[in-house]
Amino acid sequence: MSEPTEIATRTPEDGVSVEEGTKRGTVTTRIPSKPQTALARRLAEVRATVPTWTASVDVDVEELRLLLPDVEGRPEPIDAVVAAVGEALRGHERVNGAWRDGMLESWSRANVALAIDLDGGAIVLPTLLDADAATLAELAARRRDVTARAHDGTLRAPDSAGATFAVVDGGSDGPDRFDAIMPPGTGAALAVGAIRRRPWVVGEALVPRHLLTLTLTADHRAIYPSHGGAFLRRVAGLLEDARPLLGR
Structure with missing residues (x-):
């Protein structure tokens, strides 16, 4: 033939x-577009040069989902995750830092880079500055603003500057669990899986609850499992006992 x-x-x-x-x-x-090419190059450099480890935690967000609709500013679950991350970073300086030129560097501000997928065509990472100090309504408004500007092409380089940590949201149609690659210059990134209804132990009973899986990827040179594990537990606790977080 x-x-x-x-x-x-x-x-x-x-x-x-x-x-x-x-x-x-x-x-x-x-x-590929210039942003796609630049992102691919940077992520390949991180993967090739940074020794990482990952850890996951399942979070019961049943209360969070019930309370969010009544919060001013119509925040979504990802806004609560960013708020929890910002607050947790204040007490975990090793996670809010990186390995740079053979030295351990940490930062006083909790600036969260939020990955935005442009309909599968590219990913951009605008920075939500001082996520530990903003209210949930303010974070929701900022996220909507940078998301809109990312899609209409009006984001500028300063919008993605100063990140100390990264959050990568897989979206409601995304995977339940996945690993993220931290942006260059940061020491860790948190992958946010889709919220799913799964069996969960409450007291002595096994009941259906809405759960969220958070996966931390960290640079092992700067952040050890003891640091990352404590950070993950703090974020999970803030999301599970949601009233103080939603009311700040």
Whole structure:
């Protein structure tokens, strides 16, 4: 049997080339955008040069989901996660820091980079400054603002500056659990899985509850499991006992 004939059709104006008749079927090749290329390069550098470890915790967010609709500013669960992360960073300076040029560096501000997926086309990481001091309504408003500007292309480099930690939200249609890669210059990132209804022990009973899995990825040179574990427990506690967090 003769090999299929390869026919290449190129449309350089939109950066897409199509090759037909290959053994893999039709091959479509797209030139990534500059932000996509820059992000891919930075993440590859982090993965290749930073020794990391990961740990996960399941969080009961049943109370959080019931209380959020009554909070001013219509915050969503991800806003509560950012608020909890900001507050927890204040008491865990090793997590709010990084390994830099052979030294341990920590920071006084809790600035959370929030990963925003632009419909699968690219990921940007605008920074929510001083997440420990903002109210939940303020964080929700900031997230909506940077999300809108990310999608309409008006984010600027200063919007992504100064991050001390990163939060990567998989979204409601995303995986229950996944690992994130921290942005260059930070020491840790938190992956936020989708909220799912699962069996959970409450007292002596096994009952259905809405659970959220948080997975921390940390630079082992700066953050040890003892540091990261305590940080994860603090974040989980703030989300499970949600009234003080929602009322701040």
